[in-house]
Amino acid sequence: MNKIKKAVEILEKYNQSHIKVETEEIADQILNIDFEQLQELYDQATNQDVIKDIENIEPVKAINPMKLEKETLDEYIKLGENEVKSGKFAIAIMAGGQGSRLGHKGPKGTFEIELNSKTKSLFEIIVDKLKSAQKKYGIPINCYIMTSPENNSETIAFFEKMDYFGYPKQYIKFFKQGELPLLDKEGKLIIGENGLIKLASDGNGGIFYSMAKNGIIDNMKKKNIEWVFIGSVDNLLVKYVDTLLLGLAIKQHVKIATRTIIKNSPYEKVGVLCKKNGKVKVIEYTEIPKKMRFAVDENGEMIYGESHIMCNLYSIEAIEKASTKELKYHVAEKKVQYINKEGKLVTPEKENCYKFEKFIFDSFCLFDEIAILRGKREEDFAPIKNKEGADSPETAKKLYEEYLAKNV
Numbered sequence: 001m002n003k004i005k006k007a008v009e010i011l012e013k014y015n016q017s018h019i020k021v022e023t024e025e026i027a028d029q030i031l032n033i034d035f036e037q038l039q040e041l042y043d044q045a046t047n048q049d050v051i052k053d054i055e056n057i058e059p060v061k062a063i064n065p066m067k068l069e070k071e072t073l074d075e076y077i078k079l080g081e082n083e084v085k086s087g088k089f090a091i092a093i094m095a096g097g098q099g100s101r102l103g104h105k106g107p108k109g110t111f112e113i114e115l116n117s118k119t120k121s122l123f124e125i126i127v128d129k130l131k132s133a134q135k136k137y138g139i140p141i142n143c144y145i146m147t148s149p150e151n152n153s154e155t156i157a158f159f160e161k162m163d164y165f166g167y168p169k170q171y172i173k174f175f176k177q178g179e180l181p182l183l184d185k186e187g188k189l190i191i192g193e194n195g196l197i198k199l200a201s202d203g204n205g206g207i208f209y210s211m212a213k214n215g216i217i218d219n220m221k222k223k224n225i226e227w228v229f230i231g232s233v234d235n236l237l238v239k240y241v242d243t244l245l246l247g248l249a250i251k252q253h254v255k256i257a258t259r260t261i262i263k264n265s266p267y268e269k270v271g272v273l274c275k276k277n278g279k280v281k282v283i284e285y286t287e288i289p290k291k292m293r294f295a296v297d298e299n300g301e302m303i304y305g306e307s308h309i310m311c312n313l314y315s316i317e318a319i320e321k322a323s324t325k326e327l328k329y330h331v332a333e334k335k336v337q338y339i340n341k342e343g344k345l346v347t348p349e350k351e352n353c354y355k356f357e358k359f360i361f362d363s364f365c366l367f368d369e370i371a372i373l374r375g376k377r378e379e380d381f382a383p384i385k386n387k388e389g390a391d392s393p394e395t396a397k398k399l400y401e402e403y404l405a406k407n408v
């Protein structure tokens with residue numbers, strides 16, 4: 001049977017016949033979609049499983065470096081530094097997101113911000129951190145960049161154009177994450193401006209599987225890399241070469257570690273850490289039950305305030321283990337442009353689509369122990385999420401410039 005005919009049959013079977021299979025390209029897309037899975041995800045989207053059972057949930061304990069003896073802190077940092085110097089440490093930047101809230105045209109890492117009168121892209125800010133580490137530790141650190149099928153070529157072209165910001169090119173490697181179709185509120189596939197079924201990256205939790213699929217884990221092993229810091233592209237203050245977190249993980253003999261900060265209010269849009277059935281878990285702000293959101297201790301402190309800020313350290317064994325496990329999908333509602341039945345481009349005013357994403361932190365529960373290090377907001381967290389208001393270029397710039405003024 002020819003491809004087009006087969007694709008039409010599949011669409012009929014799954015109630016998606018509004019899609020016209022006019023080219024082989026669109027037929028290929030359809031043949032590659034797992035419609036059973038998509039159906040399940042749609043059912044999940046329309047029946048949001050907000051965590052209701054908080055029975056077996058308890059708070060986590062984070063290590064506060066302010067409360068550690070100076071010798072202990074120095075010991076951890078030394079351990080971390082030695083690991084970096086031995087070339088066993090790498091970083092991975094999650095740069096496959098759509099940055100839909102920021103609305104920047106192009107990969108989010110190419111977004112530019114003026115800092116102390118110099119304009120830099122988010123990618124350059126991270127590479128600068130690698131350059132400082134190279135100077136300090138005497139060796140270049142391997143850097144892996146996860147892109148999406150949508151922004152991959154643009155990201156690579158950007159690095160080429162900027163001559164890798166002066167960092168040795170052979171230490172930077174790109175790999176693509178996976179993607180899934182978007183569904184409208186009726187569970188229907190939608191068509192994008194290019195006339196094809198609209199797909200979107202499958203969330204930052206897709207990183208482990210994508211690393212395995214693209215030979216990144218093998219590449220790391222060949223280079224004797226033992227630890228990888230996995231961070232986001234949009235937090236100006238993220239410490240990519242976090243020797244304290246690394247030393248702590250080594251000392252505690254754990255396979256993963258994360259740096260947190262305390263939530264600034266019950267309403268801040270960050271996920272919080274807790275333990276469920278004894279395993280560390282992050283509950284996204286969209287999913288946290290009221291009872292947990294507002295719970296305070298006898299001093300009025302939030303009991304579930306330890307926030308996940310995408311500062312994650314994984315041993316290579318942990319990455320390998322996570323790459324073999326199926327992380328669950330979460331549902332997000334997004335505003336997505338599409339081509340309607342009349343062939344016109346529609347720009348919706350409110351959320352019109354379901355997007356399915358895996359979250360990196362869902363890998364935490366695969367491990368018995370995680371080292372949790374509490375950072376400080378003013379030193380660790382200056383995210384750029386929105387065009388304006390909270391977590392915008394303006395707030396991030398202010399936080400970063402204040403940090404530089406105190407720390408350089």
Ligand code: UTP
Binds near residue numbers: 094231233
């Ligand atoms: P967010 O979940 O905040 O998404 O990503 P985003 O793409 O920046 O922005 P919105 O939600 O569309 O407005 C946190 C980090 O995870 C990466 C992002 O690039 C960012 O570094 N990410 C997110 C991926 O690498 N892939 C994804 O599929 C999603």
